[in-house]
Amino acid sequence: MQAEFQARRISKRRADEVKKSGNLGRALLMNTFNGIIIIEPVGSNLGDGDIMSPEEADYELQPVWHLGPRTMLRDARKRLGLEAEAGHLVGA
Numbered sequence: 657m658q659a660e661f662q663a664r665r666i667s668k669r670r671a672d673e674v675k676k677s678g679n680l681g682r683a684l685l686m687n688t689f690n691g692i693i694i695i696e697p698v699g700s701n702l703g704d705g706d707i708m709s710p711e712e713a714d715y716e717l718q719p720v721w722h723l724g725p726r727t728m729l730r731d732a733r734k735r736l737g738l739e740a741e742a743g744h745l746v747g748a
Contacts, residue, residue, distance in 0.1 A: 659698060661735040663713040665705025666694040674702050684732050687723040688716060695732045714738050 666674070671685055671692050683696040693716060694703040708716065713736055722729045733739070 659737060661695050662698050663693055663695050663708040663717070663732075663736055664703035665708070666692050666703040667705070668692060670702075670704040684728060684735070686717065686728065686732055688721045689723065690716060690721060693717070695735050710736070710738070 666685070671694070674680055674683070674694075675685070679702065681697070681700075683694055683700065683702050686693040686695065693708070693713075696702045714733075717729060717733055717736070717738065719726065719729065
């Protein structure tokens with residue numbers, strides 16, 4: 657089964673451009689301590705950084721790093737096919 661979504665870094669400038677253009681669509685912008693990550697449909701090329709491996713995305717999308725709502729974090733992890741219960745997410 658091929659992944660429908662991918663995670664990649666995105667610069668603040670590019671994130672602002674994507675938001676203003678209205679092209680965010682099904683993508684999610686995730687604010688983390690290490691920068692902004694976009695969860696985008698494969699092939700959409702919204703981000704301007706390298707595509708993350710599943711292991712890197714799993715590490716970066718942990719409650720300890722995420723600055724936004726936990727529901728958004730759970731949704732992002734689900735879209736990437738990662739265990740939704742990572743870290744402290746059980747019962748959150």
